Amino acid sequence: MNRKKLQLLVDSLGQSSKHFTKSEVECLIKLFNMLVAESRSRFAAVGFDCNVFRDVLYRMFGMMDDMMMDRVFRTFDRDNNSCISVEEWVGGLAVFLRGTLEERIKYCFEVYDLNGDGYITRDEMFQMLKNSLLKQPSEEDPDEGIKDLVDIALKKMDYDHDGKLSFVDFEKAVRNENLLLEAFGPCLPDIKSIMAFEQKTFQETRKL
Known part of the structure; x- marks a missing residue:
């Protein structure tokens, strides 16, 4: 993704995402692009599938319950096309990491x-x-x-x-x-994994 295209995306997602700053949105987009590049799935042109997403939930947030991970995927996947787009990724993480009650x-x-x-x-x-x-x-x-x-x-x-x-x-x-x-199962990350994710994503990704 070239710089101009990235900037346009940051601007548009930055306006709709009230929980992240523009530089944080940029870091989330970069992480998203890295995940898409690694996934090599049939959705690579638009996003990534459930397997990549579950891997993220497991590696970055310690989630292990298959059923819960599937449900979290469905909740992120707003248009039900079995693929997480960059808009769904940033929008979903806004609630997942920093949502109001x-x-x-x-x-x-x-x-x-x-x-x-x-x-x-x-x-x-x-x-x-x-x-x-x-x-x-x-x-x-x-x-x-x-x-x-x-x-x-x-x-x-x-x-x-x-x-x-x-x-x-x-x-x-x-x-x-x-x-x-x-009450019916862990579907949000704990504070420790949120802090670790944010530090890695917002500090390390910024250097890329």
Whole structure:
């Protein structure tokens, strides 16, 4: 990408991205271009696919849960074309790294709403918790323990008592108790990996 084209992209993304400075946007674009160059996928002209993205989540943020990584990819991939474009990359990272509580609530809800119908159902909770919890070999039936957790979550978060969580339920629960933001599995990076990523990306990439 030549300097002029990069500058135009930085200007346009810098205006829409309220959480990054223009020089930070430039660093994120450079990192994106490096990832695209390494990927050699069929999407190379426009971006990179789920495999490259999952590798980023694993290497840079320590994420290991396949199901969660897939869901994070779907949330970044706004136009559902199975490829992360540079706009989706910068926009997604703005919330992922520096989102307001409001933005993170919306993001986590989207991650947890597996079929995109606007609700987190009992089945969806069960699936996510089953995936993210370690199975204890001594347990007779680990599924029973997960069902109990789902019941506890519903009791605490289902304000209108309809047996599933709407966005309104989820938002209200998280605002009352911030720890419930990632109730159904880790889908946001911890502060340590955010700091490491930002230092590497914004300080080291700037030198390139």
